[in-house]
Amino acid sequence: MTKADCRGKLMEVGTRLFAERGLYGVGVRELSQAAGASISMISYYFGGKEGLYAAVLAEQFGCFDQIDEIRQQGADPRAVIEGYTRWTIRRHRTHPYLLRFYTGELTNPTPFFPTIVAPAIEKVIRILAEVVAEGVERGDFRRDVKPVNAALALAGMVNYFFLSILATETLISHSPDQDEQLIRQYVTIFTRGIGV
Amino acid sequence: MTKADCRGKLMEVGTRLFAERGLYGVGVRELSQAAGASISMISYYFGGKEGLYAAVLAEQFGCFDQIDEIRQQGADPRAVIEGYTRWTIRRHRTHPYLLRFYTGELTNPTPFFPTIVAPAIEKVIRILAEVVAEGVERGDFRRDVKPVNAALALAGMVNYFFLSILATETLISHSPDQDEQLIRQYVTIFTRGIGV
DNA sequence: GTCTATATTGCGATAGAC
DNA sequence: GTCTATCGCAATATAGAC
Numbered sequence: 001m002t003k004a005d006c007r008g009k010l011m012e013v014g015t016r017l018f019a020e021r022g023l024y025g026v027g028v029r030e031l032s033q034a035a036g037a038s039i040s041m042i043s044y045y046f047g048g049k050e051g052l053y054a055a056v057l058a059e060q061f062g063c064f065d066q067i068d069e070i071r072q073q074g075a076d077p078r079a080v081i082e083g084y085t086r087w088t089i090r091r092h093r094t095h096p097y098l099l100r101f102y103t104g105e106l107t108n109p110t111p112f113f114p115t116i117v118a119p120a121i122e123k124v125i126r127i128l129a130e131v132v133a134e135g136v137e138r139g140d141f142r143r144d145v146k147p148v149n150a151a152l153a154l155a156g157m158v159n160y161f162f163l164s165i166l167a168t169e170t171l172i173s174h175s176p177d178q179d180e181q182l183i184r185q186y187v188t189i190f191t192r193g194i195g196v
Numbered sequence: 197m198t199k200a201d202c203r204g205k206l207m208e209v210g211t212r213l214f215a216e217r218g219l220y221g222v223g224v225r226e227l228s229q230a231a232g233a234s235i236s237m238i239s240y241y242f243g244g245k246e247g248l249y250a251a252v253l254a255e256q257f258g259c260f261d262q263i264d265e266i267r268q269q270g271a272d273p274r275a276v277i278e279g280y281t282r283w284t285i286r287r288h289r290t291h292p293y294l295l296r297f298y299t300g301e302l303t304n305p306t307p308f309f310p311t312i313v314a315p316a317i318e319k320v321i322r323i324l325a326e327v328v329a330e331g332v333e334r335g336d337f338r339r340d341v342k343p344v345n346a347a348l349a350l351a352g353m354v355n356y357f358f359l360s361i362l363a364t365e366t367l368i369s370h371s372p373d374q375d376e377q378l379i380r381q382y383v384t385i386f387t388r389g390i391g392v
Numbered sequence: 393g394t395c396t397a398t399a400t401t402g403c404g405a406t407a408g409a410c
Numbered sequence: 411g412t413c414t415a416t417c418g419c420a421a422t423a424t425a426g427a428c
Contacts, residue, residue, distance in 0.1 A: 021304055022304045024217070025219075025220040027420075037307070037394080038395050039396095040396085041422085042422090044394080048422075048423070099303075103299050104300075105297050106362055107295075108216065108217055121364070125360070144381075145381070145385075146368075152357050152360060152368075154353040155356060155360070156353040156356025157353055159347050159399095161352060162352070163299065165304060166314065167313065171318065171325065172344040172348075185340075185341070186349060187350075188389070189341075189346065189349055189386070192356060192391070193389030196389070198419090233413095234414075235405085235413095236405080238404090244405070245404065283420075360420080389422070
């Protein structure tokens with residue numbers, strides 16, 4: 001095992017195994033064995049199993065910074081809403097393990113939830129709510145719409161589609177081929193749903 | 197510890213602890229201690245820790261049977277949609293731990309996911325999709341709406357509101373006082389979203 | 393920088409007393 | 411039916427060789 005590979009390989013297998021079974025569902029023996037490294041490398045590079053988990057979590061949630069670009073991609077609230085939807089669906093394709101950490105931490109938070117997970121989610125919802133509020137001000141959306149409720153509705157629709165995959169495989173195709181249709185459906189449901 | 201209490205107390209603390217930290221995040225020592233019973237009672241009544249977890253899971257998902265009553269409460273698809281929304285939000289209030297098991301199993305499935313969890317979720321989504329399809333046939337909803345996509349959108353909105361609580365406490369009140377407003381908002385967003 | 397071997401602690405399950 | 415005590419095993423972390 002060469003130097004550069006060892007740390008990266010541990011991150012790689014840590015991402016997969018922690019996503020599939022959670023922090024307490026995986027042991028250091030299995031992690032190091034899957035990485036082809038020895039057990040002590042986890043402590044050497046990450047200070048222990050929890051350190052590896054924290055590093056994986058931080059890497060996974062790093063891409064949430066992209067929400068700032070989405071926010072600025074258009075003055076039209078509808079454009080931002082479509083941008084968010086497309087970005088989120090694409091993100092679930094490019095980061096297939098992110099949703100596991102996302103919902104896993106919301107459901108069974110680890111010590112790293114307050115510093116890594118909560119701020120990332122809160123920022124996205126806050127920005128979506130601001131965008132909805134702007135749309136209300138512009139007269140695009142109804143005045144009785146509560147922006148945060150609406151933001152949570154949109155995030156819920158998009159994320160739940162992927163969250164529910166394991167239980168709905170028999171009901172619908174989750175192939176990426178359907179993504180553009182899915183984006184259209186959800187953007188339409190949401191914007192018509194809150195529209196005047 | 198009297199006989200009748202022991203089993204019930206183990207179910208009670210098992211529900212809370214498994215919900216908060218998952219099957220692998222809790223040990224039998226902590227479970228039995230919290231129940232005020234001895235460690236061996238878990239094996240005696242449930243055949244082991246996993247048996248207790250399975251019993252808790254089955255009890256929690258038992259209330260999903262109520263979906264049949266919701267289904268039959270009205271010929272009007274809109275009435276069923278409102279019934280589902282109210283039932284789900286009320287359920288999160290009466291069963292505060294159910295969502296943890298629900299999303300925990302979807303994210304990190306245990307051996308009991310296929311027999312207990314997946315069938316319950318699939319049935320609800322299937323019924324919602326049927327109701328949407330009926331609405332399309334009646335001309336209430338648009339023909340371009342895909343029933344399963346729409347069903348997942350509605351379930352996603354409602355469930356995500358509660359799932360995200362830990363990360364959105366600073367953004368909005370999650371008090372039951374707001375529930376009726378929440379129901380109105382989400383039913384409106386959804387029915388206008390898929391309406392003609 | 394990476395390994396093996398080990399220290400220490402905690403786990404789930406169960407035997408046997410009462 | 412419930413308990414205590416213990417078995418056997420796996421956990422994480424680390425010491426020390428190379």
